[in-house]
Every structure is written in C-alpha cells, then in structure tokens.
Amino acid sequence: MGGALDVRAAVEWARRARGPRRRPSNGRAGLTPAERSVVRLAAEGLSNPDIGARLFMSRSTVKTHLSHVYTKLDVTSRAELAALAAPHLAED
Numbered sequence: 733m734g735g736a737l738d739v740r741a742a743v744e745w746a747r748r749a750r751g752p753r754r755r756p757s758n759g760r761a762g763l764t765p766a767e768r769s770v771v772r773l774a775a776e777g778l779s780n781p782d783i784g785a786r787l788f789m790s791r792s793t794v795k796t797h798l799s800h801v802y803t804k805l806d807v808t809s810r811a812e813l814a815a816l817a818a819p820h821l822a823e824d
C-alpha cells in the first residue's frame with residue numbers, strides 16, 4: 733500500500749481520516765461517554781484512583797478526562813462539578 737508521506741501530507745491525511753465531530757465542543761452535550769462516567773463517579777465523591785479502578789483506566793486517564801470535563805463545562809473544582817452534575821445523574 734502507498735509510499736512514505738512527507739510530514740505535511742501525513743497531517744492532511746490524518747485530518748481527513750478523522751471526519752467531522754458529531755458532538756459540540758463544550759457543554760454537557762459535548763461530553764464523551766467516558767467523560768460522563770468519570771463525572772458520575774466524581775460527583776459521588778470517588779477519588780481518581782477509585783474512579784480508575786471502577787472504569788479500568790489509569791489515574792492519569794481519569795485526570796485527563798476531568799481536565800477535559802472542567803473545560804467543557806466551565807467549572808474549576810470537583811465541588812462545582814458535583815453541584816452541576818447532581819441534577820443530571822439520574823438521566824444518564
């Protein structure tokens with residue numbers, strides 16, 4: 733299959749292969765399923781290691797998901813996240 737690509741051609745190929753985003757980039761609708769799971773457990777008061785154990789992911793992956801969630805939901809703390817998530821926990 734094909735030959736080697738220069739860097740610019742490889743970047744263009746990768747951009748085309750990804751396709752368009754199907755979710756908004758922020759707000760609750762922008763959360764991935766994994767991020768929703770992390771939010772649910774964080775709102776229940778679990779620590780990052782505990783969330784990781786439940787979801788079979790590393791603690792750094794949990795931290796990354798939470799970082800993305802904080803940005804998407806425009807929150808700055810776990811307490812703020814829990815308060816925002818509480819009304820929606822039964823919906824997910």
